[in-house]
Amino acid sequence: MKVLIIGGNGQIGYELRALLKAANIPHYAPGRDQLDLTVPRQIEEVIAEYRPTIVVNTAGHRNPARAETEPSRCFALNRDAPAALAKVCDQYKSVLIHISSWRVFDGMKQEVYTIKDIPNPSGVLGGSFWQGEQQIREHCSRHVILRLSWVISPQGRNRLTSILNSLTHGEPILASANSRGRPTPADDVARVILAIMRQIDCDAQVWGTYHYNAAETVDEESLAEVILAEASQYRDFPINATELFPDSDNNGKTVNACLDTTHLRNTFGIHSKSWRSGVARLVRDIYVTAKDR
């Protein structure tokens, strides 16, 4: 197994690199200066030279508000780039593992989304993810598309770091009781990607689309309360910083980002871990483990 990671400095890419290094699996994670995914010539040059057996694409536009103001940039990265990547992977017989999002759905379903649900994205970002997926299905037969719910990690911008930043700086915590998801640590996503890669390396014919996220659902407001309780074990925060403010982002509608993982579990034997213990572990890492290093 020889792995090319695109987006290796992002939340998931960073954790995947660490796992591959620990497992002694040969890999290469060029920075954006060496491989800009929106430049097809660079994709072909890197793959032709490195000849990976597996390519993992963790690069993508993921900001819904910015996507609305820069749709062509968003579609270039989330649709056109995966299309070009899929064609080159097919040509060089590399397997493509591509990270996608719950945003292929509009979030209006009350229950978890299964892989049988028909995507109906709302907005530019969701549309770009869905069209990117379709390009991959069309151009690269040996692919795995992995859709995720909310990703959290000690670094980068995500729900965990945003709430901790607000706490530290005494700023109001914006959180919506109408946003529901399954916060999944980036290193847990990396664990899942590695498990998939090991099966592919054993010639398992597992091509298709899968869902992964942590076990159990939480709304953004309750998540903020749990993060606050966890962080308060390690730090004192200004009293005014601990107040939650309702975020009216969703215009009062409940938006559901939760995914059913049965297909992944039945195919690979991968089980979801509880989001609550993931949050506790990451908060401890941020305030204790990292400080002690």
Ligand SMILES: NC(=O)c1ccc[n+]([C@@H]2O[C@H](COP(=O)([O-])OP(=O)(O)OC[C@H]3O[C@@H](n4cnc5c(N)ncnc54)[C@H](OP(=O)(O)O)[C@@H]3O)[C@@H](O)[C@H]2O)c1
């Ligand atoms: N985070 C979430 O909550 C979430 C949820 C569902 C799905 N996803 C999807 O999962 C994937 C990975 O998420 P993440 O949280 O790890 O993302 P991330 O932290 O934003 O990392 C994205 C990586 O992509 C790289 N990148 C951006 N544009 C590029 C380009 N043109 N060429 C090459 N590399 C480029 C970035 O490079 P720089 O370091 O140079 O900026 C960064 O390393 C994304 O597609 C995201 O949409 C994320």
